Amino acid sequence: MDLIALAVPFFLLALLLELFVDWRKKTGYYRSNDAINSISAGMLDTTLGYFTKFLPLLGWGFAMQHLALFEIPLDWFNLSLRGLAWWALAAIAWDFCYYWFHRFSHEISILWAAHAVHHQSEDYNLSTALRQTSTGFLFGWIFYLPLFVVGFPLEVLITVNAVNLIYQFWVHTQLIRRLGPLEAVLMTPSHHRVHHAQNERYIDKNYGGMFILWDRLFGSYEPESDDEPVVFGVRKPLANWNPFWANLQVYDYLWFDSRKTKRWRDKLGIWFRRTGWRPADMQARYPKSRVDLAHFEKFDPEVAPGVRRYAVAQFGVAIAAILWIGDLFATSGASAVIVPCIALWALLLSLGWLNEGRQAAVALELIRLLVVTPALLLSAYLSGMEIGLAAVIGVTVYAVAGSAWLLGAGRNQELLA
C-alpha cells in the first residue's frame, strides 16, 4: 500500500482550501508563479523518482542481508498495545535519523546542493511542502542504515518514512500561528517557519521532522519570535522559475569553485566542507556579497496577466497528467511512463519560462503544442496503442485552442507587461 499516493488527494484538497482562505482574506501567501514552481519541483522529483528510487532500496537491501545484527519479526508490528509501541518506537527512531540527515543536509555543501531545492521558495504555504529535491536519492538513504542494521523490517520502515513525510506536509502553512503545549514536543508550523527562514537569528535551526525534541536536545532549537518576522527563502536566491535549474543551481556553483580554485585539497574538499565555506583564493577572486534582508525583494518578474492565467490553466493540465502517469506507473512500470514523463517535463519547463517572461517562451510553448503534442500521439499510435477518434479531436483542440489563447495573451511585445 503506497501511503503517499493515497495522501495525494488530501494534499490537493488542503492546498485548495488554503488557497481559498488566502483569496478570501487577501493574505498574499500565494503567488501563482512561485506555487507553480514549487509543485513543478515536486512533480519532477516524483517522475524522476520512477527511475532513481531503486538505489536506496538496493542499499537498504544490502544492509538487511549482510549487516543486520537482529531480525525483528514483522508480526510484532500489529494493532495490539505492544504492537503499537513497536510502531511508535520505529517512527521515533526514523525521526531521529531524519533529524541528523536533515541537519547534515544543511551543514555539508554536497548535501545542501540536493536539499536547497526545498528552501528556494520565497513564499511559505502548502505548495512549499511539495517542493522536493530530485537528487535526494543519492545520499539520503545512508542516514537510515542504522535502522536496518538493528533489524527493523523493511515494510515497517517504508511505512514510517511515508508517515513522516505526510506529517511534514501540514506544517508548511502561515495560517496556523501557535499550538500551545504541542509546541513543546511536536514539529509545528511555527517551528518549521523558523526552519525556512534566511534571517541570521533563525538560520540552521529546527531540523526535526515530527518532533522538535531533537532540536531541544542537540542545541538547534529556536522559537519563532513576534519581534522578527521570518523572511523565507535561501541566501543565494534561485531567481528563476525553471524546476530543472532549481535542482542544479547549488551543484553548479560548487562545481564552479571546485574547477577554478588552485589547490587540489580545496577542489575536493569544497564538496564536503561546511555549507558556505569557500577557498580563500575564490573568495578573493570572486567575492560574494551578503544579502541585505532589510531590503529583501521576492523574485517576481512581471508578465502580462493573460500569460499568467494561461500558465495557471496549463498547470491544471500538468496536474491531470501526473495523476494519470502515476496510475500508469503503478500498473505498467517505469518503461511505460518514459515518453509521458518527457512530455510533462517539457510542459513544466515551458511554464517556468512563461512565468519568467522570457521572449523565447512563446516559441517554445507553440512548438510544444503544435509539434511535440501531436508527435506524442503519433508515436503512441505507431507503438501499437489504440487511439480513438476522441483522442485525436482532444489533442487537436488542445493544441489549436492553446496556441490561439497564448498568441492572444502574449504576442511577443506584450509578453513582458
Ligand SMILES: [Zn+2]
Ligand atoms: Zn531543511
Ligand SMILES: [Zn+2]
Ligand atoms: Zn519544509
